[in-house]
Amino acid sequence: MKSVFLSGLVVVLSVFMLACGGGGGESSASGGGATGGGSQCTPGATACAGALVITCQSDGIWGVPNACANASLVCSEGLGGASCVEGGSGGGETGGSTGGETGAETGGSTGGETGAETGAETGTETGEDGSRLGSYIYQITVEADPEVGTDLDGDGQPNNALGPMYASLIALTGAKPMNESLAGAIAEGSLALGLWWEQYGLDVTNAGIFDLYFLTLHWEDGLPVADDAVLDQGNPALAFPGASTSEGALTTGTLDVSFSFPFAETPILLEMLDTSAAGTVSVDANGVAITEGILRGVVLATSLLNWANDYLSSDACSCVDVEHPAIDLGAGLSSAACPVGPDSTACGEEDDLCKYLIDFCSLMLPVLGQSADMDTNGDNVNDAFSALFYFEAEGAEILVQ
Numbered sequence: 001m002k003s004v005f006l007s008g009l010v011v012v013l014s015v016f017m018l019a020c021g022g023g024g025g026e027s028s029a030s031g032g033g034a035t036g037g038g039s040q041c042t043p044g045a046t047a048c049a050g051a052l053v054i055t056c057q058s059d060g061i062w063g064v065p066n067a068c069a070n071a072s073l074v075c076s077e078g079l080g081g082a083s084c085v086e087g088g089s090g091g092g093e094t095g096g097s098t099g100g101e102t103g104a105e106t107g108g109s110t111g112g113e114t115g116a117e118t119g120a121e122t123g124t125e126t127g128e129d130g131s132r133l134g135s136y137i138y139q140i141t142v143e144a145d146p147e148v149g150t151d152l153d154g155d156g157q158p159n160n161a162l163g164p165m166y167a168s169l170i171a172l173t174g175a176k177p178m179n180e181s182l183a184g185a186i187a188e189g190s191l192a193l194g195l196w197w198e199q200y201g202l203d204v205t206n207a208g209i210f211d212l213y214f215l216t217l218h219w220e221d222g223l224p225v226a227d228d229a230v231l232d233q234g235n236p237a238l239a240f241p242g243a244s245t246s247e248g249a250l251t252t253g254t255l256d257v258s259f260s261f262p263f264a265e266t267p268i269l270l271e272m273l274d275t276s277a278a279g280t281v282s283v284d285a286n287g288v289a290i291t292e293g294i295l296r297g298v299v300l301a302t303s304l305l306n307w308a309n310d311y312l313s314s315d316a317c318s319c320v321d322v323e324h325p326a327i328d329l330g331a332g333l334s335s336a337a338c339p340v341g342p343d344s345t346a347c348g349e350e351d352d353l354c355k356y357l358i359d360f361c362s363l364m365l366p367v368l369g370q371s372a373d374m375d376t377n378g379d380n381v382n383d384a385f386s387a388l389f390y391f392e393a394e395g396a397e398i399l400v401q
Contacts, residue, residue, distance in 0.1 A: 043057065043058045046077075046082035046083070047077060048082045055203065057283065132398060133197045134288065136217075136396035137391045137393045138392060138393065140186065140295075140389055140390070141390045141391075142387070142389050142390075143160055143388040143389070143390065146164040148388065150294075152297075152298065153386075160388045161371055161386045162385040168367075168371075181263065185263075189218070191259075192216065192217035192218060192224055193217065194214075195212060195214060196212070196215055197288055204283065208244060209243070209244050210243055210244070212277070213238065213240075214236065214238040214239065214240060215230055216259070223397060225401060240252035240253060240255050240276065241253040250290065251276075253276065254275060255275050255276070256272070256273050256274070257275050257297075259272070267310070268303065268304075268306075268310075269303060273298045273300065275298075276295075276297065277294065277295050279391075287395025289393060293390060293391035294388065295390075295391060296389070297386075298386055299386075300383065300384050301333055301383050301385065302383075306329070308357055309324065309325040309326055311354075311357070312324065316353075317354035319346040319354060320346075320355075321342065321346070322343070333368045333369030333372060334365055335363075337361075338361035338365060339358070369382070372385055374386055
C-alpha cells in the first residue's frame with residue numbers, strides 16, 4: 001500500500017552563474033555573425049569569453065561561457081572557431097586576433113556580469129564575489145497519486161507512498177495541503193535548495209559523467225547563499241554521483257540526503273535514502289534552468305515521528321499533558337509506540353493538530369505502518385515511504401561565503 005505523512009520538502013535548486021560581462025567593440029566568431037550585446041549568431045559558432053569558450057545555441061543566441069577542462073588551457077580563436085589550447089599559444093588573453101572583446105560582449109545576452117569576470121576557470125573556483133554556477137529551485141510539488149511513481153523495489157510497479165498518505169492525513173485533520181505548505185515555505189525563504197554545476201567547463205546540456213552537487217541555501221540581501229553546513233572546505237558535502245546530461249536530459253546516481261525546513265512552525269529533518277534526480281536542462285539568462293524536474297527516493301518514517309515528538313514538546317502544544325518523547329521510536333509503527341493515558345482536554349480549536357497527534361495516535365501509527373512500503377534495514381518490516389517530488393529551477397546567482 002502506498003501513502004504519505006507530514007512532510008514538506010522544499011527543493012530550492014539554486015542556479016548560480018554570472019554571464020559574460022561586456023566590452024565595447026564589435027565581436028566575431030567562426031560560422032558567422034556575432035556582434036555581441038544579445039545579437040543573433042550562427043548556431044554552432046564558437047568564440048572566446050576571456051579564457052572561457054562560448055557557443056552559439058540552436059536558437060541563435062550566445063549560450064553560457066564554459067571553462068576549458070584543464071586550468072592550464074585557455075581559449076584561442078582561429079579559422080576553425082574557438083578552442084582550448086595551452087596557455088600562451090595564440091589567444092591566451094582574450095582570444096585576440098579574431099575577437100578581442102568577443103567574450104565579454106557576446107556574454108551580454110546571458111545575463112551580464114558572468115564569464116571571465118567570475119574567475120571561474122574551473123568548476124571549483126568562484127567569482128570575485130564568491131558566486132558559482134548553479135540552479136535555484138523555485139517550485140516543488142509532491143505527487144499524490146499512488147499509481148504514479150518510479151519502480152524503486154524492482155517489482156515492475158510504481159512506488160509512491162508519501163504523497164497519498166499525506167493526502168489521507170489532510171482529509172482527516174483538515175491541515176494545510178502539503179503542496180500549499182511547500183509553496184509557502186519557498187516563498188518565505190525558509191525552504192531553499194540549489195544545485196551546484198561543478199563541471200561547467202563542459203557544455204552543461206551535454207556534460208558526460210560528473211558529480212552534481214546539492215546545496216541548502218539561505219537568503220541574504222535578496223540573494224541565495226550556500227549554507228555553511230553543507231560546505232566542507234569550500235565544497236558541498238552532498239553530491240549526486242554519476243550525474244550526466246545528454247541533449248539536455250539530466251539523470252543522476254543515488255544519494256542519501258537530509259532536508260531541514262519548518263513545518264507547522266517546527267523544523268522537520270526529512271531524511272531520504274536512495275535519492276536521485278532527473279529533468280531537462282537548458283541555459284537561461286542567468287544560469288542553468290531545469291524543467292520537468294523529478295526527485296525520487298525513500299523517506300524514513302523516523303523523520304516524521306521525530307517531527308511529531310518535537311512538535312508535541314514545543315510551545316504550540318503546551319496544552320498537552322504528556323511526557324516526552326511522547327512517541328516511542330523503538331516500538332515501531334504500531335499503537336504500542338503511543339503514549340499511555342495522555343491528556344489533551346486543555347487544548348482548544350487552535351490546537352487541533354496537537355489533539356490529533358495525541359488522541360488519534362493509536363489509529364495513526366498503525367495506518368503509517370500499513371502505508372509504509374519500503375524496508376530499509378532488511379528486517380522484513382516496512383519502515384519508510386517511497387516518494388516522488390516534482391521541481392522547477394531557474395538560473396540565479398548563488399553566493400558561497
